[in-house]
Amino acid sequence: MMNVILDYLLSLPSDIIFADISFTIMLIATVYFLTKYAKWKWLWSWITSTDHKKIGIMYLFVSFLFFIRAGIEALLIRMQLAFPNNEFWVFQGERFNQLTSTHGTVMIFLVATPLLIGLMNVIVPLQIGARDVAFPFMNSLSLWLFISGGILINASFVAGGSPNAGWTTYAPLASKEFTPGPGNSYYPIGLQVAGLGTIMGGINFIVTIIKMRAPGMRFMRMPLSTWSMFITSILIVYAFSALAVALLLLTFERLFGTVILSASEGNPLIWQHLFWIFGHPEVYIIALPAFGIFSDVISVFSKRKLFGYPSMVFAIILIGFLGFMVWVHHMFTVGLNTNITIFFALTTMLIAVPTGIKIFNWLFTMRGGRIRFDTPMLYALGFIFTFVIGGVTGVMLGTVPADYQYHDSYFVVAHLHYVIIGATIFGVFSGVYYWWPKMFGKKLNETLGKWNFWTFGIGFHITFFPMHVMGLMGMPRRVFTYPEGDGLGFLNFISTCGAFMMGIGVLFFMINIYITTRYTKKRVLNDPWFSRGRTLEWTIPSPPPAYNFARLPEVKSREPLWDAYERGNKNINFIGEYEDIHLPNSTSLPFFMGIGFLIASFGFVFEIWPVALSGMLIVFLMMSIRSFQQKNGIHLPKEKVRVQDMRGED
Amino acid sequence: METMSTQMHLNHKQAQMNILAFWFLIGAEVVVFGCLFGIYLAVKSLTGQGPTPNELFKLNEIMLSTVVLLTSSFTCAIAVYFLNLSKKLLTLLFFLITILLGLAFIGLEIREFTLYVEEGAKISTSAFLGAFYLLLGTHGFHVLFGVIWISLLLVQLWLKGINQETAPKLFIASLYWHFIDVIWVIIFTIVYLIGKV
Known part of the structure; x- marks a missing residue:
């Protein structure tokens, strides 16, 4: 044996x-x-927590793990491509396809999206003056569905093979006819589970923001981060449900033998349409929250009011709206009717207008401000520079005749990394440095932060700028090698060097977290950013108590804390008496539901129906238990709240 | 608590939030079914070796399912009417009729599908049939889910009566039930009626 x-x-x-x-x-x-x-008990208390701050931190932590995994894949890809006709380890042909497919899938679905959802969890309730999200249980469920889906996609590598039809998994390549084996079944099933959690998260935040704002916090007084996350949540609900159908369709193709996406009997274009009806709003789902974060950061570190607040809000809404009607620009070379193509080319270029409004507003916010160049601000400035380049190449790609040249070349790879790393990853770094003191009560080390920014930022441009040129020279994406004598070797080698520099940047970030957590003794006050804070999250202790606000904050303007500073006060006024605070119970049901989905998914992927069925039964059993539960929660007596609050204030 | 009216239960803040969240969920479901209808319309004519819609469908039996499901929507509305009057037993009775009609609908649908498969119209026969089973199957699964969900709620109603927990849940379940009914009306028009033309 x-x-x-x-x-x-x-x-x-x-x-x-x-x-x-x-x-x-x-x-x-x-x-x-x-x-x-x-620490087992401690771990269990985190797993079963329904506190939005803890859930947000878990989102950030788990997606950072996925970030490292997909980042290592990126390094492997760059190693294979460093020299012409290179043969690095085993990553040629089929294995290379698996690398690029999972790198893209993991980075988009399991890194970019959940990192931002993590930040959303931490700060949205704090910024609107709420004690939790609208549905704490569903919040925890979202987290565990995301983790289940993530484990599935990540485990595919060692359990039967990873998806290998690209992160877009185009049919008919992704159908069983051309890629048998479980690899491409992991993709629709794993993402279905994670996507379900994301939709729930979106609904949760929409309702939280509509219904749970503090008294006086009108819509047009919400901080830009919250605004952008609100619009993002709406995009999530409508875009991810289109993805759900696409994934369901692909699952049926692979598991039950439908021929809807077959090239001979069906219509494979349906997949492309559905995927991009989701896929383009997804770009804004991961870009808009970053825009919001930058708006807050730039305003705080410039010590100036955000320039053109109403136009910023309007621009976010317009981007969200237009984001749903540009998807065909991913499919120009399919050969659709000219009028359709022109329509989508125009809407694509139209998006440059609200984005331009935002860029100019950020610049005008900084104008005349007393700017501090701390790490969050450095990332914000790096973003403006990088994103403008990404935007310009975006308009180039939107020009239909030219797109026939750029399509599926490294030019596209360069463009998408400029916008996604430039906006999302820079945004997350900026937001994490900015809110780290709020989450953990300690400030991340500034020196290491600056090393982190400069190595990651310069490494980024060294990696991806040459890709524009490679693309224009005709290097197609998703190939594992290229011949000598095409003049691509040097550029590829430079690009590989840059990738390792980015890796070093991420190492600096990890070292920073370790050193700060281990050695920094100093606890920060409510507002660690040199009394420049403007919004509600800086009015409460760092880290905040489980209930966030002991008494409800009084909101009379867009920047309540800054206005209090202007009047010479140390903090804003809180209204009302102390009262008993209701906190949600911690619960293990979402965790077990996640496990149920995980078991069911493995059953579906390998088409072992008893396993799939028992997994689904676990899920329904947990749902039924939840339905019958008394949801009383815990009541924190007002005396305790008062004592804690007094201790926090001195 | 016992003296509070159902309307007050529904106006409670958590209930209001649940109902609002549910409307957004219905919004997501609209996208789901919209996409499924889109897929169906795109491949409707790709019948390959299999039967065409016109050859396959038997309108008489579909009429029966339609009447059954529309009646269930009617009884569901009556149940909510009694819920608003805080009449526990009548609410229970009409929701019970609703889920029985829902079960009957599922039975009819299973019979319809078995008949088709016996005639050789399998899910893998043609793109049209694949899209047909995908759309109808998704709808049927929603009905089944509704039946199980409402039955669990009825147990709670039986045990706890109409209170702050059960009243919003039943109200939301009724929204869900009406929604899947509306989807059926669209299916009936787009799939069956136009398929017969």
């Missing part, structure tokens, strides 16, 4: 053996340290 297992293990390719070994080591190390420091 042991021999059989050993033979099987030795027959695996070396990269999978390596992944298996490192996974086992990490698992053993985690268990060892959790046991050694007796």
Whole structure:
């Protein structure tokens, strides 16, 4: 028996053996340290928490793990492409396709989106003066569905093969006819689970923002971060449901033999349409919250009121609206009717207008301000520079005749990384540095922060700028090598060097977290940013108590805290008496529901129906238990709230 | 608490939030079914070796399912009417009739599908049939989910009476039920009636 297992293990390719070994080591190390420091209970309290701040931190943590995994994949891709006719390790042909497909899928669905949802969780309730989100239970469920879907996509690598039809998984390549085996089944099923959680999260934040704002917090007084996250939530609800249908369709194609996407009997274009009806709003789902974060950061670090607040809000809404009617620009080379193509080319270019409004407003906010160049601000400035380049190449790509040249070349790769890293990843770094003191009560180290920014930022441009040129020279995307003598070797080598520099930048960030957590003793006050804070999250202790606001904040303007500073006060006024505060129960049901979905998904992927059925039964059982639960929650007595609040204020 | 009217239960803040969230969920469902209708219309003519819509559908039996489901929507509305009057037993009775009609609808649909499959119209036969089963199956699954959900709610209604927890839940379930009914009306028009033309 042991021999059989050993033979099987030795027959695996070396990269999978390596992944298996490192996974086992990490698992053993985690268990060892959790046991050694007796942290199991602590871990369970996080898993079952319904506190929006803790859920947000878990979102950030888990998506950062996925970020590292997909980042390592990016480095492997760059290693393979560093030289002409290179053969690095096993990553040629099929394995290379798996690398690029999972790199893209993980980065978009399991990194960019959840990182921003994590920040949304942490700050939206704080910025609107609420004690929690509208549906704390559903919030925890969103988290666990995301983690389940993420585990599924990530585990595919060692369990039967990863998706290999690109992150867009175009049919008919993705159908069973051309890619048999479980690989491409992981994609629709894993993303379906994660997407379900995202839709719930979107609904949760819409209702939270509509219904739970503090007294006086009118819509036109909300901070820009909250505004952008509000519009993003709306986009999530309508875009992810289109994705859900596309994934359902692909699941049926692969599992039940429908021929809707078949090239001979059906219409494979349906997949492209559905995917991009989701896919383009998704670009704004991950860009808009970053825009919001930058608006807050730029205003705080310039010590100036945001320039043109109403036009900023209007621009976000307009971008969200137009974002739904540009999807065909991903499909210009399909050969649709000219009028349709022209319509979508025009809407695409129209989006440059509200985006331009925002860029100019940020610049005018800084004008005449007393600017501090701390890490969040550096990332914001880096974003403006990078995103303008990405925007220009975007308009170039939107020009139909030219697009026939750029399509599926490295020019597109360069463009999409400029906008997605330039907006989302820079935005998340900026937001994490900015709100880290609020989340953990300690400020991240500034020196290391600056090292982090400059290595990551310069590395980014070294990696991706040459890709524009490679694309114009004709290098197609998703190829694992290129011949010598095409003049691509030098540019590719530069690009690989830049990628490693970005990797070093991320290492600086991790070192920064470690050093800050381990060695920084100093706890920050309510507003750690040199008394420049403007919005409600800086009026409460860092980290905030479970209930956030002991008494409700009084909001009379767009920038309540800044106005209080202007009047010479230390903080804003809180209204009303102390009262008993209702807090939601912690619950393990979402965690078990996530496990149920995980089991069911493996059953579906490998088409073992009893497993799939039992997984679904676990899910329905948990839902039924939830339906019958008494949802009383915990009541925190007002005396305790008062004592805690007094202690926090001195 | 017992003296509070149903309307007051529904006006409670958490109930209002639940109802608002549910409207957004219905918005998402509209996109889902919109896409499924789009897929169906795009491949309707791709019948390949299989039967065309005109050859396949038997309007008489579809009429029966339609009447059954529309009646269930009517009884559901009556149930909510009694819910508003805080009449526990009548609410229970009419919701019970609603889910029985829902079950009957599912039975009819299963019979219809088995008949088609026996005639050789399988899900993999043609793109048209794939889209047809996908759309109708998604709708049928929604009906089934509604039946299970409302039955669980009825157990709670039986045990706890009409209160701050059960009243909003039943109201939301009724919104859901009407929604899947509206979808059926569209299916009946776009799939069956136009398919017969």
